Amino acid sequence: MAEATRYSDEELEEFRQLILKKLDAATELYEELCALLRNNEGNDTADTSPTFKVLEEGANVLEREANARLAERQRKFIEHLKAALVRIDNKTYGICRATGKLIPKERLRAVPHATLCVEEKQNPNH
Numbered sequence: 857m858a859e860a861t862r863y864s865d866e867e868l869e870e871f872r873q874l875i876l877k878k879l880d881a882a883t884e885l886y887e888e889l890c891a892l893l894r895n896n897e898g899n900d901t902a903d904t905s906p907t908f909k910v911l912e913e914g915a916n917v918l919e920r921e922a923n924a925r926l927a928e929r930q931r932k933f934i935e936h937l938k939a940a941l942v943r944i945d946n947k948t949y950g951i952c953r954a955t956g957k958l959i960p961k962e963r964l965r966a967v968p969h970a971t972l973c974v975e976e977k978q979n980p981n982h
Contacts (some may be wrong), residue, residue: 860958863950867961872944875968879937882930889927893920936969952976 863871943949950959954976963970970977 861951862947863958865947868944868947868949871949871964871968872941874965875937875940875944878968879934879941882934882937886927886930886934889923889930892923893927933969940969954979 940949950961950964951957952959952973953971955973957973959970959973963974
């Protein structure tokens with residue numbers, strides 16, 4: 857029996873549903889992080905002593921920076937998921953971009969936006 861060169865339409869639809877669920881969750885988290893970054897109201901330091909005010913402001917800056925980094929990671933994750941949906945539409949989803957072989961389903965279920973098989977991902981040249 858010849859080795860499969862692409863996933864069947866049914867398999868691609870299974871992956872599409874998985875990706876859409878992950879995309880919904882990722883988008884929701886991204887929007888929450890963005891809302892946190894936009895929030896300038898709430899627990900202000902105006903009513904605390906100057907010493908605590910400086911400490912709280914420093915903590916707030918660190919928290920905002922951490923949230924900004926998380927939001928950026930989520931944005932990139934969302935882009936990768938959307939690109940995976942395009943590959944599904946093009947019927948090229950699940951094909952290792954280095955070897956041209958099918959990426960195992962187990963890997964795609966764990967990392968649905970993967971474009972490399974595990975062996976190639978671990979290859980230091982990639």
